[in-house]
Amino acid sequence: MRRVAPLGGGTVPVQDHVALAEIELCGELIIAASNAEERLSLESIDEVLRVAEARAESPGR
Numbered sequence: 001m002r003r004v005a006p007l008g009g010g011t012v013p014v015q016d017h018v019a020l021a022e023i024e025l026c027g028e029l030i031i032a033a034s035n036a037e038e039r040l041s042l043e044s045i046d047e048v049l050r051v052a053e054a055r056a057e058s059p060g061r
Contacts (some may be wrong), residue, residue: 025048025050029048029049
């Protein structure tokens with residue numbers, strides 16, 4: 001279910017924690033790519049996105 005901020009300048013902040021986490025990861029990936037001299041390898045991308053950590057925390061794997 002997606003929450004939408006009220007129209008008309010409502011004062012209640014709406015936070016979508018999943019979207020905020022995705023934005024943070026995209027920012028980290030952009031920073032890593034801009035600092036790299038060459039294209040990032042798949043392993044480097046996985047490291048920036050903390051794929052191994054997510055897999056370790058995921059139940060049933």
